[in-house]
Amino acid sequence: MGRAAILVARAVFPQTIERLRRHFEVEDNAADQAWSPAELSARLHGKAGLFATAGERIDAALLDANPQLRAVANMAVGYNNVDLPACTARGVLVTNTPDVLTETTADFGFALMMAAARRLAESERFLRRGEWSRWSYDMYTGSDVHGATLAILGMGRIGQAIARRGALGFGMRVIYHNRSRLAPGQEEALGARWVDKATLLAEADHLVLVLPYSAASHHAIGAAELASMKPTATLTNIARGGIVDDAALAAALRERRIAAAGLDVFEGEPQVHPDLLAVPNVVLTPHIGSATVATRRAMAELAATNLIAALGGATPPNLLNPEALGHAAR
Numbered sequence: 001m002g003r004a005a006i007l008v009a010r011a012v013f014p015q016t017i018e019r020l021r022r023h024f025e026v027e028d029n030a031a032d033q034a035w036s037p038a039e040l041s042a043r044l045h046g047k048a049g050l051f052a053t054a055g056e057r058i059d060a061a062l063l064d065a066n067p068q069l070r071a072v073a074n075m076a077v078g079y080n081n082v083d084l085p086a087c088t089a090r091g092v093l094v095t096n097t098p099d100v101l102t103e104t105t106a107d108f109g110f111a112l113m114m115a116a117a118r119r120l121a122e123s124e125r126f127l128r129r130g131e132w133s134r135w136s137y138d139m140y141t142g143s144d145v146h147g148a149t150l151a152i153l154g155m156g157r158i159g160q161a162i163a164r165r166g167a168l169g170f171g172m173r174v175i176y177h178n179r180s181r182l183a184p185g186q187e188e189a190l191g192a193r194w195v196d197k198a199t200l201l202a203e204a205d206h207l208v209l210v211l212p213y214s215a216a217s218h219h220a221i222g223a224a225e226l227a228s229m230k231p232t233a234t235l236t237n238i239a240r241g242g243i244v245d246d247a248a249l250a251a252a253l254r255e256r257r258i259a260a261a262g263l264d265v266f267e268g269e270p271q272v273h274p275d276l277l278a279v280p281n282v283v284l285t286p287h288i289g290s291a292t293v294a295t296r297r298a299m300a301e302l303a304a305t306n307l308i309a310a311l312g313g314a315t316p317p318n319l320l321n322p323e324a325l326g327h328a329a330r
C-alpha cells in the first residue's frame with residue numbers, strides 16, 4: 001500500500017512540512033493562498049488527512065465530497081470551524097492543539113486587558129499624530145488593573161491561567177462564570193469565586209471572555225449584557241468572534257456605556273465591523289493570541305503528531321471524537 005496523501009491547508013513551518021513528508025505524500029500551500037471552500041474541497045480529493053487551521057470550514061458538504069478523508073488535525077485549540085458530529089458520523093477523526101498555547105494566550109489576554117484599561121493604543125495614536133504638546137493631570141487616565149475585579153467568562157485552561165495572573169500577580173479579586181464550576185480546591189488555589197452571569201457582568205471591572213464559540217455562546221455579550229456592566233468597565237475578547245455582538249459593542253463604546261475594549265477576534269474576521277474601527281476606545285489585534293514563535297511551533301508540531309498518529313492507526317493524543325474510532329466507515 002502506498003503512503004497516505006494529505007493536504008496542508010495553510011502555510012506552516014518548513015520543519016513541520018518536512019516532518020509530514022517523511023510520513024505522507026504532502027500537498028501544501030507554501031504560498032499561503034486563500035482557498036475558497038470549493039477549492040479546498042477540490043484539493044482534498046484523494047487525501048486521507050487534512051492539516052487545517054481555524055480558518056477552514058470542515059462541514060458536511062466538504063466531507064460528503066471527500067468520503068476518503070479519515071482525519072482532520074486542526075492547528076488551534078478552538079474547533080468551531082469543524083462540524084464535529086458530521087465528522088464523527090463519517091468516521092473522520094478530529095484533533096486540536098490544547099495545552100501548548102494556554103500560557104501564551106493567557107499572557108496575551110492579560111496584555112489586551114491592560115492595554116484597554118490603560119488606554120495604550122489610544123494614547124499611542126495620539127502621540128503618533130503629533131498632538132502631544134504638554135502633560136495634563138487627566139490625559140488618558142484609565143482604570144487600575146491591580147486590586148480591581150477580574151471577571152472571567154469561561155473557565156477552561158486559558159481562563160484559569162488568566163485567573164492566576166490576576167490573583168497572584170496583580171492582587172485582583174477574581175470572579176468567574178462557567179457552565180461547570182471548578183472543584184472547591186481549584187477555586188481556592190486560583191483565588192476565584194463562581195458567580196452567576198448577571199453578577200459577573202454587574203461586578204466586573206475587567207471582563208475577559210475565554211469561552212468556546214457555539215450556538216449557545218453566540219452573542220453571549222450583546223446590548224442587554226453590555227447595558228448591565230459598569231460604565232468604567234473594560235471588555236476583552238480573546239475567544240472567538242460571534243460571542244460578542246460587535247455592532248452592539250461599538251455602540252456601547254461610542255456612547256461610553258463601557259469604558260474600553262480589547263478585541264483579538266471578530267464576527268466575520270478578517271473583516272472588522274466598521275463601527276469598531278471608528279471608535280477610539282478599543283484596542284484591535286488580528287487574532288494573534290497564541291502568536292509567539294515558540295507556541296506556534298508547538299501547535300504545528302502537535303497538529304502533525306496528531307495527524308501522524310491518526311493516519312498511522314494509533315489514537316492521537318488530542319482526539320476530540322473517540323466515538324469515531326469504532327465507526328464502520330474506518
Ligand code: DGY
Nearest residue numbers: 054075076077078290
Ligand atoms: C486557537 O488555537 O483556537 C486560536 O484561536 C488560533 O486559532
